[in-house]
Structure formats: structure tokens, C-alpha cells
Amino acid sequence: MRAAVYYGANKVEIADVPEPSPGAGQVKVKVGFNGICGTDLHEYYAGPIFIPTEPHPLTQQALPLVLGHEFSGTVTDVGAGVTDVRVGDRVAIEPLYRCGHCGPCRAGNYNICQQIGFHGLMSDGGMAEYTVVPVNMIHRLPDNVSLELGALVEPMSVAFHAATLGGTTPDDTAMVFGAGPIGIGLWFALRGKGLDNVYVVEPSQTRRVAIEALGATTLDPTSLDIPQFIADATDGRGADAIFDAAGVQPAVETALECIGARRSLVSVAIYEKPLSTPLQRLVMNESRIQGSLCYTSADFEAVIELMSQGRYDTTGWVDKIGLESVIDDGFEALHAGTKMKVLVDPSEVTA
Incomplete structure (x- = not known):
């Protein structure tokens, strides 16, 4: 089968690799679409970062490996002991490996497992015609x-998890910084939770236009005094919840x-550079910064339910390409900012 194999920085090859077969407790999936994530871009241009060079403790895999952790597909085979998943099921994959015995896992917070692994970063992933996953990753x-x-359930669940940590109610005013895929996902999630007053702060006109077309209200920080605007809009109370999906100091x-x-700023960004945080503002305001990592099964199910209600729209921000075009129309286009989100169709193997 054809797959996108990662060997290191600036080296991803579309290669023929053996087609996998499911072992006990595993499910084989014919991949429908696989999204290219910002993490994939970091690995391609500056890695390996998260991709292990020595066998990962949970997967026993290391590079070279097949990329891809945001994907959907159709079940084509199941291994011994799998009884609640059937051939023909259409599924999204929750790509987390967890140890099950560390403190966070024992507390039910497996999304912050101390040995966390991702299918497609710590194991052969979904940027291929077929892949095999543990049955606990399957969501119909x-x-x-x-x-x-379905291929967007994973990144949208990242955003939904963060939105939930914000603790908002429908009458609240929320802000989202950054209108990339996670910022868009936050807007969808907050709207799905019943909020009407959601402001998306984004300096890029291209991204503002894209999310405005979905119905969002945007603010341009290059031409507007954002704190003053929010103070006026909330009668001086300030925002009830803010979500940072931009990942930059300003x-x-x-x-x-x-x-x-006493409200929170929820951080769901990856910060490439160290930040200096004005803690005095937090002290005087009794506000706080809350981190958000990944998702849980409940987040996946909530996003799938909202999708079934028609609450998500891919118009204007999602592009689809074939596997052979992963470098030029995928990594390079995303890196250059000419595309916002790219889904790879592994069945389309011609450029």
C-alpha cells in the first residue's frame, strides 16, 4: 500500500509499505481522509520533536514511521476479541495511547498520561491507504x-475540550485569539454550547474573511484597541472566558x-518561544491561566453529535488533496499560509 513515511526533517516520502493486519483487540481501517496537523508541520520542518528516535514505551515504534493522527475511515477487518466494531462501520479515530497506571490515568485524565503517545506520531498512522488501531480508539x-x-473530529475535539474547560454559559462573552483550524473549532464549539457573544481576534485578513463567512464576528488587532472594545461591549466586566489558539506573546x-x-484564559496553543507573563495582572484581577491538552472520549462523542446536528461547516477553510501531493499542496501550502486546513485522500494516489 502507499503511505507518507517520515524519516526526519524535510524528508517525507510516498512509499510502498506492507499492508497491516489487525492483531487481538485491534481494528483495521481503510483511511478515508487524514488531516495535516500543525504538529506534522513542526515535525517536517524542524523535527524530530515528538516523533521518537528510540522505541516509544507504549508503541515500541520509532522513526521512520507513517504520519497521520487526524483521520477517519471504514472498518475492513477486526482482530480477535473485537465484538462491538463491525466490518463496514464508518469511524473517526481518537489517536491516544495511554499507559493506564500513571497518576493522571488512574484519575481518569488519560489525555495527560505521563507516557502519552499518538497514533501517527509514535506509531504508524493514518496518512496511508490502511492502518490498524486499538479498538478503544474507535468512534462510530x-x-x-x-x-x-470525520477526519476533523480530532482537531475539533481539541477545541471542544478547551471550550469546556472555559466553563462558559450561554449568556457569557467569550473571545478566541487566532482563526486557524483550532480557533475555528473553538468558535464552532462555543456556538454549539449556546454562546452568541463570541469574538474572534485575528490579524490576518485572509483568516478573518474565512471565519466571517461561517458567521463569526472578528476583531482586527492591527486596527482596533481590543481591550477597550471588550470593556465597552461588556460594560467594563471584561470577557467571561478567553481562548488562546494563536500562541504568540502579543x-x-x-x-x-x-x-x-476571576475568569480564565484557556491556553490551547503550542508556544515556539518562551513567554513572559504579566502575573501582576492575574493577581490584581484574581484571574487565571488554564492549560488544555488534547481531548477525551467524551469530547469526541460531543463533537460527533454536534456534527450530526449540522453545526460544523468546512466551506472556505478545508482543502482536499491526493497522497502524492502531500509535500507541495500539503506541507508547503500550509507553511506558506496559502491554505488553512488540508485533508489527504490516500485513495487518490496521482498528483
């Missing part, structure tokens, strides 16, 4: 949720000027 898709949307500084008393 309703008939009215396409495989295209966004964090502005966010902290907007947050209401």
Missing part, C-alpha cells in the same frame, strides 16, 4: 456525518487585558 460516525467531517498580553475578574 452517524450516517449523516461524512468521512471528510495575543497573550492582549488577552490578559481583556479577561474578566
Whole structure:
């Protein structure tokens, strides 16, 4: 079968690799679509970062390996002991490996497992025609949720988990910094939770136009005093919850000027550079910064339910390409900012 194999920085090859077979407790999936994530970009241009060079303790795999952790597909085979998944099921994959015995796992917070692994980063993943996953990664898709949307369940669950940690109510005012895929996912999640007052802060006109087309209200930090605007819009209370999906110092500084008393700034970004946080603002406001990592099974199910209700729309921000085009139309286009989100169709093998 054909697959995108990662060997190291700037070296991903579309190669013929053996087609996998499911072992006990495993499920074989014919991949429908696989999304290219920001983490994949970091690995391609600056890695290996998370991809192990020595066998990972949970998967026993190391590079070279097949990329891809955001994917959907159709079950084609099941291993011994699998009874609740059937051939023909359309599924989304929750790609987390967890140890089950560390402190967070024992507390039910396996998304912050101390040995956490990802299918497609610590094992051969979904940027291939077929892949094999443990049965606990499987989430069935309703008939009215396409495989295209199914491939977005993983990143949208990242956003939904963060939105949940924000503790909002429908009457609240929320802000999202950054209108990339996770920022868009946050807007969908907050709207799905009943919020009408959601402001998306984004300096890129291209990204503002894309999310505005979905119905969002945007603020341009290059031409607007954001803290003053929020103060006016909330009668001086400040925002009830803020979500940072931008991952840059100016966004964090502005966010902290907007947050209401005893409210939280939820960070769901990856910070490439160390930040200096104005802690005095947190002290005087009794506000806080809350980290958010990954998702749980409940987040996956909540996103799938919202998708089945028609609450997610891919118009204007999602592109689909074939496997042979992964480098030029995938990594390079995303890195250059000419595309926002790319889904790879492994069945389409011609450029």
C-alpha cells in the first residue's frame, strides 16, 4: 500500500509499505481522509520533536514511521476479541495511547498520561491507504456525518475540550485569539454550547474573511484597541472566558487585558518561544491561566453529535488533496499560509 513515511526533517516520502493486519483487540481501517496537523508541520520542518528516535514505551515504534493522527475511515477487518466494531462501520479515530497506571490515568485524565503517545506520531498512522488501531480508539460516525467531517473530529475535539474547560454559559462573552483550524473549532464549539457573544481576534485578513463567512464576528488587532472594545461591549466586566489558539506573546498580553475578574484564559496553543507573563495582572484581577491538552472520549462523542446536528461547516477553510501531493499542496501550502486546513485522500494516489 502507499503511505507518507517520515524519516526526519524535510524528508517525507510516498512509499510502498506492507499492508497491516489487525492483531487481538485491534481494528483495521481503510483511511478515508487524514488531516495535516500543525504538529506534522513542526515535525517536517524542524523535527524530530515528538516523533521518537528510540522505541516509544507504549508503541515500541520509532522513526521512520507513517504520519497521520487526524483521520477517519471504514472498518475492513477486526482482530480477535473485537465484538462491538463491525466490518463496514464508518469511524473517526481518537489517536491516544495511554499507559493506564500513571497518576493522571488512574484519575481518569488519560489525555495527560505521563507516557502519552499518538497514533501517527509514535506509531504508524493514518496518512496511508490502511492502518490498524486499538479498538478503544474507535468512534462510530452517524450516517449523516461524512468521512471528510470525520477526519476533523480530532482537531475539533481539541477545541471542544478547551471550550469546556472555559466553563462558559450561554449568556457569557467569550473571545478566541487566532482563526486557524483550532480557533475555528473553538468558535464552532462555543456556538454549539449556546454562546452568541463570541469574538474572534485575528490579524490576518485572509483568516478573518474565512471565519466571517461561517458567521463569526472578528476583531482586527492591527486596527482596533481590543481591550477597550471588550470593556465597552461588556460594560467594563471584561470577557467571561478567553481562548488562546494563536500562541504568540502579543495575543497573550492582549488577552490578559481583556479577561474578566476571576475568569480564565484557556491556553490551547503550542508556544515556539518562551513567554513572559504579566502575573501582576492575574493577581490584581484574581484571574487565571488554564492549560488544555488534547481531548477525551467524551469530547469526541460531543463533537460527533454536534456534527450530526449540522453545526460544523468546512466551506472556505478545508482543502482536499491526493497522497502524492502531500509535500507541495500539503506541507508547503500550509507553511506558506496559502491554505488553512488540508485533508489527504490516500485513495487518490496521482498528483
